Amino acid sequence: MFHSMQYIYEVYKERSFSKAAANLYISQPSLSAAVKKVEEKIGAPIFDRSVSPIQLTECGEHYIRSVEEIMEIQHRFENYLNDLNELKSGQIAIGGSNLFASYILPPMIARFTRKYPLVKIHLVEADTPQLMDQLFRGSLDLVIDNCQFPEAVYHPHFLAEETLLLAVPRSFSSNQKNQACQLTLEDIRQNRHLETDFPCISLQDFAGEPFIFLRSGNDTRSRAEKICQIEGVTPNVILKLDQQVTAFNICRYGMGVTFVGDTLLKHIPDARECCFYKLDNPQTRRSIFFYYKQTRFVTRAMEEFIKNAGQI
Numbered sequence: 001m002f003h004s005m006q007y008i009y010e011v012y013k014e015r016s017f018s019k020a021a022a023n024l025y026i027s028q029p030s031l032s033a034a035v036k037k038v039e040e041k042i043g044a045p046i047f048d049r050s051v052s053p054i055q056l057t058e059c060g061e062h063y064i065r066s067v068e069e070i071m072e073i074q075h076r077f078e079n080y081l082n083d084l085n086e087l088k089s090g091q092i093a094i095g096g097s098n099l100f101a102s103y104i105l106p107p108m109i110a111r112f113t114r115k116y117p118l119v120k121i122h123l124v125e126a127d128t129p130q131l132m133d134q135l136f137r138g139s140l141d142l143v144i145d146n147c148q149f150p151e152a153v154y155h156p157h158f159l160a161e162e163t164l165l166l167a168v169p170r171s172f173s174s175n176q177k178n179q180a181c182q183l184t185l186e187d188i189r190q191n192r193h194l195e196t197d198f199p200c201i202s203l204q205d206f207a208g209e210p211f212i213f214l215r216s217g218n219d220t221r222s223r224a225e226k227i228c229q230i231e232g233v234t235p236n237v238i239l240k241l242d243q244q245v246t247a248f249n250i251c252r253y254g255m256g257v258t259f260v261g262d263t264l265l266k267h268i269p270d271a272r273e274c275c276f277y278k279l280d281n282p283q284t285r286r287s288i289f290f291y292y293k294q295t296r297f298v299t300r301a302m303e304e305f306i307k308n309a310g311q312i
Helices: 005-014 017-023 028-042 059-082 099-115 128-137 173-181 185-191 220-233 245-251 300-305
Strands: 091-096 118-126 141-146 155-171 210-212 235-242 260-262 275-276 285-293
Touching: 005 017, 005 059, 005 091, 017 028, 017 059, 017 260, 059 300, 091 099, 091 128, 091 300, 099 118, 099 141, 099 245, 099 300, 118 300, 128 141, 128 285, 141 300, 155 220, 155 245, 173 275, 210 220, 210 245, 220 260, 245 260
Parallel strands: 091 118, 091 141, 210 235
Antiparallel strands: 141 285, 155 260, 155 275, 155 285
16 A cells, blocks of 8 residues: 555655656656556555646545655664664754855864765755655754744754844934944954943834844744834835845845844855944844654764754
């Protein structure tokens, strides 16, 4: 009944027999025949072929859930064998947003690969909801994120603290009254913004400027809204974007004010087009974690990756 489960799961993922056949390097008629044979054996169709793209039937949904459970069992056993091999083989799948995939994970992966060159690393870049879903389904082993995942489902491993700062295009006249509060990139790298005596600004001073926010569902967006609410500012949001890196780059081109984490700012070579400011607001502080599923077997590869992650 499950001897062709990889074929059926590929069709489910691609929602197409032709795309699945190409991925599996078999002909479409052979793939269709294999799926049909399984459907005949269980006595019910797995796919509704009357719609485009094809969809799962009710029976198909139960079949796919069973396949994912089987794959999870296989994955756990493979990881167990990899542990026995002392990381001389195996793989680890890690996910992160554009910020973490571009700036934070590459040096971590490089350190791990130098120590364990035979362990394959798969890096997945996606937004937080997609990463959480893939972590739940088992296609990712670890996710790095600054959003709080439900601890009943995902285990958090603390990595670092992060502080949100206000980034303002240098060309904006609102910078003039706050020159004494401006932070340079070097200040941020040296954590001067974390010193208790470093002056904070009032968001009211920038209330008349255009703002760039992230889309709903993003932790930075939620915190930005709460900061504005506490400060009594109704921002003129001209753009809503998916990624913090994109919002900051648009800020650098003089289009608007945005909130940006010091994690990103510590990893860019230059940002002379912007001024940075500290805000006196509890919403600016958050933690960065590695997450893995509570019920997942923690492999030695996962343990070693976290152990060798170092500082960010």
